[in-house]
Amino acid sequence: MKPVRRSNKQMQEWVRFALRDFAKTPYVLQVQLEQSQMGQAAKEPSGEASAHNATTAGDAGLGRARASSGARDTAPHARGTEADWQRPVQAATSTKRAEQAPEVRRGSAESAHMLPPQSGRGTQAANPARKPVDHTQRRVYAVVRQAGFATSVLDEYTWQPTSAEAFRGVIHVVTPEGDFALKQTNLSPGRVTFVKHLMDHARKHGFEAFAPLALTRKGKPYVTRKEHVYYATQWIPGQQANFSSVQQVGQIAHVLARFHEATRGFTSEAYSAQPEFDLVRMIRRRRNELYRILAEAERKRDPDRFDTTLLELAPALRQDADDSLELVQQTSCEAFLKADAKRPGICHLDVIPGNFVYDLEKRIILIDLDLATYAPRVLDLAHLLRRSLQQQYWSAQAAYACFLHYDTVRTITPGEYDLVTALLRFPYRAWRLARTRYQGMRDTFQVDELQAYQSQEPRRQAFLSALADEITRLQS
Template sequence: MGKRKEERELQETFDSYGADVEILREWDLPVEKARAVRGVIKLYTSAGSRMLKRVNVSHARLRFIQETLEHLFQNGFTNVPRFIRTKYGDPFVVHASGLYYLTDWMPGKEADLKKTKNLFLAAETLARFHNAGAGFEGGGFGQETREDFSALWGKYRAKLVSYDQHLEERRDQTLMDIAYAEHRSELLQMIDHACEQLNETPYGAVLEWARDQKTICHGSYSRQNLIVDKERMSIVDFDHCHFGHPIQDLGALLSRYMPRCNWDAEIGFSVLDVYRAQREITKEEMTVLAAYLSFPSRTLQLVESYFERTRDWEVERFAKNFRKSLALDRGRETFVQEIIDRYGLTMQAPSFAPQLDDVGSYDLEEYESSSAQARNDGWEENRNAEDEESGPIAVQVEDHEANVTLARFADDEDESEESPQAITQAAQTRQARPKAKRTQADVAPRRRSTNSGGPTGPWTPGR
């Protein structure tokens, strides 16, 4: 390829990204080729691949991210992308079009968390990340704490009220409108129960411990931000990292990926065991985790995406996935009950999800967003569907400035290698399972750390 052609293609790539190619001079970076992918630019250089990203955040916020990565690396958690300083020694570049930072490109493939071995590896990696993140003394640049997820739970309840008002004004109701109206009361019961149970937990003491220990959360611990290279898993995209309690990340991991296995308790307890082999979970933390899992995050986000038009699905698809999500909520509630029974927690399990027998297969699609690559060196283009005839609802919710963003969940169309019939049958079996006490012993995880130094036996209250 001629030099002029290379320069022209490089310029076109940066133009499509909305960036100035002159940014590269800040690092004296000779680039052979560049590709704009999922919010970043992948740069091919003679020294290896690099990632260039533009962010529209404050200087203080970006410094917080950069110092978080340095803290993790210095504490032995090296599988993160550190900022590459400019030739002037600056961690990032300030430009009229935004702030830019450069890192190495983390090798490997996007984690396939349909595979339990990768799910267990994700739990182990998360615990190691939380251990390394403790004691972070940075962040003196502004408020970076996001810890009270109960504040956002209340906002979801207020949103349902707004949706109700909209339905009253709508002349012709859709299938999704009807399905939502039919099960709205159960959703409100789930929200109220989760909030009540969280208020009964030692949540305040748990948060105070996190403040004292200066622990860090990733904030977007999803498969797109987990890169697997052989047996090594790296974490990328720290744009949402913040001071907070590790239970937030662990709860989000379970909420995201346990539905893919129909909230199977054996897999769930194995995930917890793998995590605990690296970082113990106290009884107080386990109680908060059970309350966290009592909240119907996925179902409420699906309702939100319908009424506020953040997804380009057909109405029939919304209605089908809403019913399937409610069916999975029944499995989630059963899992919470089993957590309470197994660990001897003093709290009430949720039991509000409806019994649905005709949900069909779950047509899952992406909810997660990330700058991480699909890691097949080919990028999926965003699909633009036609807008719905009716516009989004302008939801008016009193803003008390919640300090946390509820974890967003991915719904993948190829979620499971099982047939739709098998998935449906498993879900229905899970629904029908009585919420009785668990009698069998701890389930051994398929992947277990052998050099963690942490507890490996059954967890008992008070440990």
Template sequence: MGRNNDYVPESFLGILSQYDITPVRVEAYKLIYRVEAREGIFALKEVKYPENEFCFIYAALEHLASHGFSYVNRVLPVKNYYPYAEYQGKRYALSKWIQGREADYSRRNDVKIAAQTLANLHKSSKGFTPPPYEGRIKWGTWPDSMQGKMKELMDFKKQVMKKNQKTLFDRVFLAYVDYYIHECEKALEMLNKGGYEKVNGKEAQEQFFCHHDYAPHNVIIDENGTGHVIDFDYCISDIRCHDVGSLMLRVMKRSNWDYRQAVQALNYYDRVRRVSSRETKVINALLRFPQDFWQVAFAHYIEQNQPQERLQRKIKSWVLDKELREKGLRKLDKLI
């Protein structure tokens, strides 16, 4: 294997020996491992979900690569052509390391690259026939999902009001929960009036899918200004509005809820893949729904696996942005 094997721990040799590469160094990088080999640089990641769920992700990546979108971290097969390596009861996936920098959604040109890369990804996702894993098939689930989350906010409110000793988080939550329940109701009304069923029916028939975590750290821009998309761990069969709305929301939050930045992101996307008027109405409903407020409440009252200080910072930052958010969404609703 070479004299540099001292940089490759024994446990990794058991994994990497299953691939046609000669590793010389392995280093931890965030939640993955950076593998230097004679053949190039690779990313190694432990697969922590069931095999059939991994097969869904693998199939989505292969579908994109075979339909004209190669700017993804495609999974490399082991020597026996299986898509992952097994070692000591665990599964691992290897892909080529994509050289570049993470996108910055506060920079206009990065937003342009990210939006147009997403549009091309969405175009290539057409005709995806997923492996049978129901947990990733989300057609038509938005209304029930929003209803369920709104009910959870109501249940959390009842639960907190019964407490004799209320924490700082409880007090902040109670002060704003009614407003955000009303936001849920508005989002549901917008969804029903905006033609969600028709958008969903058309997209389901043509079998598109979305990335579902289009955060800036999952968009890598290379030295030539080309966008690459990584980490498809959350990809699902769902309407493409989900990704578009998510991108717009992230851009707005990084610009103090400046609606013009969200419009710009949508326009960049629209230049590559036309967004219908029905889709824009569905996107507006998604933006209106207070996902972040529900998420931090759910983490606090149900999951209970995050430091309280972190959750308090999150809920405070969300409610402090309440007026800016309302102003931005109101203006955005008039423009798209």
């Protein structure tokens, strides 16, 4: 098939079609209710972000910049007060999959490199090479030590820190040369080097919308201390990207598309990244796991509120999982994946609001490349669509913004549209919540999240039907 290039007129017709039934009074009232809650929402992390943070086993994020965990904006153009822009903000915890993200150990972190002793004659005689430590350095060392980091890591950089602040596993280090985010990670030195090479490749091909890694005195992108690995990135001031803003969602789609194209042909001898092209296997595994969870819920003698809600959704969840697996096995999908794997780009694979910073110049900066690997770009596109659609109550405008801005970089092919449909059809949010809870990580928010998923089901199903019809029309 030839790639499908949509015109603005075609997409606008689809938006009117998809929104035809959504514009009735109940939906208008729903939007008004959501807008009335923005004040409260701005003070708290989003439900999905909280859920994701709670289910994350680690907090190792390459390229973390400051991004406020509570930014909210449903208007097409995000706004912020002067105070908002001046306040540094930090991206939320990485969403590394539980099975791939062992918890980062933060324990004693090399007790040999604790706060240096106060200088004195005895100390100087015992260690004449040690430099006197001033009060500023002591305060910085205290922050680093309290975070469980080895204080000697700072000495590996050329920095002269004037202050430091611990925030969500990151040390914000302020220096005359600029601000940096220092992280302790469970990534290997080879993996960090892989990301450094990836950034160099992307920059060479015109993509610079990321937080670059800082190099040590020896020119390395990481520092090792015993079993721990550390890295630092440039600190990006700004706000966490807002997936409720159609304008920002469009910007994110465009940045992702540019990143995907700029990284095609990238290779690195530092680390062998595992490709993620077997989407049939991925969806089948998730489908089978969902079936096992539902069977376990049905066997419970004393089900709680989560269990009963899950069982109410069970028929629809099974149907969606089956449909998703059937769609991804279509000839068009298999043909595209086979062709794309010959010269793949790099996917981010952790598309959440906290991993995109809306900076002071109103640009979107991509951060946190922990999970980045060779994969079909539809994985990032589908993740962005699903999360933004959830926050915008499955409004077709979010999909229109994603597709339109993404398509300006490289035309979305028919096979990619089919894959996006398959990925959106899978009941990811319900599966993720149930999977986390049935693995023993129980939390009260999970009941509310599952009921929120249940309340959105009619609009989700209506959107998916409209999307499938539109893709069929465009491909005919």
